[in-house]
Amino acid sequence: MEYTSTSIRASHTMDLLGYSREMIKIRQKYCAYFSETVDTPYGKSTEFYAGSKAEGLTAPFENDIDSVRVPSHIICTTEPRKHQHLLILLLDQYATAPGYTRLVHHNLRPELYEQNKEVMVNILGKHYLSSTAVKEAWKKANAGYEDIGIDGSVTHHAYTGNHQGPSLTSNFRLINMNLDIVNAFTCDCPELLEPWINRSRKHNWPPPNVVKEISLMEGHVVAIGNKSSGNEFLEWRICFTKAEIKLIQSLNDCQTKLLILLKMIAKQELKPLCREMTSYVMKNVVLWLSEMYPSNVFVNENLISLLKMALQFVKICLINNALPSFMIEERNLFADRVRREEKLAVCVKIDELQIEGPDIILRCKRVAEGMDKINTCPDDFYRYSSKRHMLEISHLEGIVYDIEAEKNHQQYAIRPESVLRLLKLTDNNPMAFFSILS
Structure with missing residues (x-):
């Protein structure tokens, strides 16, 4: 591949800026401490970091914090006999898009029905949980958060009301950082992971031990429906957050830096043209490339060429209006989400970036400035x-x-x-x- 010299310099600069494999592993280790049990208005919940913080890709105050909060007494499943001691929500995926489901109460006691009927919809005698109503109820129940100042004073804040997908957003005044909290339910759904587990992998990535570990992990459902569905308010998205964290932690040094650079390019150059050019989309792109190509391609000498390859992959997916989710291949991340003019604008921008050759790294301002300082x-x-x-x-x-x-x-x-x-x-x-x- 081309651009070896620039790739090596960029990789070394990223090491010095805090993106070395050693520093990322340190962040991942410390992040394991941050899972905790919290008291909420609806009972005990487990809260853990997700996104780039859990993956170790960003420093403490670089980008916002993503957190997932999961009630301990609720389970979503297709096998209720395994979970009789919990409040059971049955998965109902009939006539839903891949990666989405409806939730039906299975063992709801009459007194609980009276307490929660405002978030339920009765259809032919079945009590469905409305994702829209539940999200609003969560927002009211979690009326705010406590911000501890340097002097030890405690200030109570309301949520901003900003919704990023299924999340609620709050802001820490001292450091002006957003905390995006996603309320979710545990989903015991091994049958949904089977296609991913049994998928043919020509280049043995992810390795068998990682596939086995992921096969034992639970999924989650979050309160957001399919925007193309007439029943969006009843639908919930199925996700495998912990599995994705494990996959990112399993990337090698070059793959990890590729993802960081691709996110930088997307944020700076692509997302202003199309809001669907998210970090999550770029994560799926790198995961697919890691599975599609042999590991000996992913070396730091090829970093710039791999960045250009990843952008070309994004363009092809846009042209075909299809980017399969890495975990649920049938789910199309671009389905009914990218308008024609947005698609055209992003494709033109990617063509411009491709022409720049090794100078594409200059679009990653932080890395470009670091490379300049190393020289001077x-x-x-x-x-x-x-x-x-x-x-x-x-x-x-x-x-x-x-x-x-x-x-x-x-x-x-x-x-x-x-x-x-x-x-x-x-x-x-x-x-x-x-x-x-x-």
Whole structure:
């Protein structure tokens, strides 16, 4: 493949900016501590990180935080006999698009019906759970969140009302970061994973041990229906969040950097033209490429060529109006979502990017600025890299300390506001932090 020299320089720069395999593995390790049991108005729930934070791809204050909250006493399944001790919601996928389902109450007691009838729809004697009504009820039940200030003061905030798909969004005032909380139900649905588990894989990725581990994981359903359906308000989306986290954690160094660069290009160049050019779409693109091509292709010497290949894959999917979900192949991520003028604009932009050759890396502003600093003042940049790594690890250790302190009813570690703001600066504007150090 072409552009070997630029690819190696870009990869090295990404290491210094906090995207090294070592740093990503450290984030993944610490993120495992962040799963916790929380009290909610509807009972005990488990909450865990999802998205780029759980995958280790972003630093603490780089991008928003995605969190999934799952009630412990509710299960969605097709086999109710296995879960008699829980509140059971039966999956009803009749006449729904792939990856979607309706939920029918199976063992609802009369008193629970009276308490929850505002979120249910009775159809031919069956009590269906409305995803639209449940999401509104969740929003009211979780009326806000507590923001702990540097001085220890607690301020109560309401949710902003911004809906990103099935999520509710809140904002932390100190660091001006959004927290997107997705309320979900556990879904015991091994039959839905069978096609993925048994799929023919020419190049043995993901490896058999990862496939086996994923086969034992639960799925989730989230409160968003198929926009093309007449029954959108009754439908729920099936997802395999934990499986996708495991898959991203199983990528090698080059594949991981490819995903990071592709997300940067999508955010900067493609999403302004079409809102469907999301990080989730780019994640599926990289997962498909990782399965389609042999592992010896995914080396850092090929990083720029692989980036161009991934963009071409996006263009082909747009032209065919079809990007299959990696986990549920029958679900088309582009179905009825991309307008003709958007498709044309994105394809034209991808053609422009392809013509740029190795200079395509300049579209990734953070990496391009880092490459320039390595050329002009390498010693200072290496010093910056060492400082930012230490600062991030110290912050992650502090979060773990806080979690353990809360469990043991001890005092939180109060970190100076200046440290938090400096860490956010390193994550969102590395060159500004670099200038301070210089």
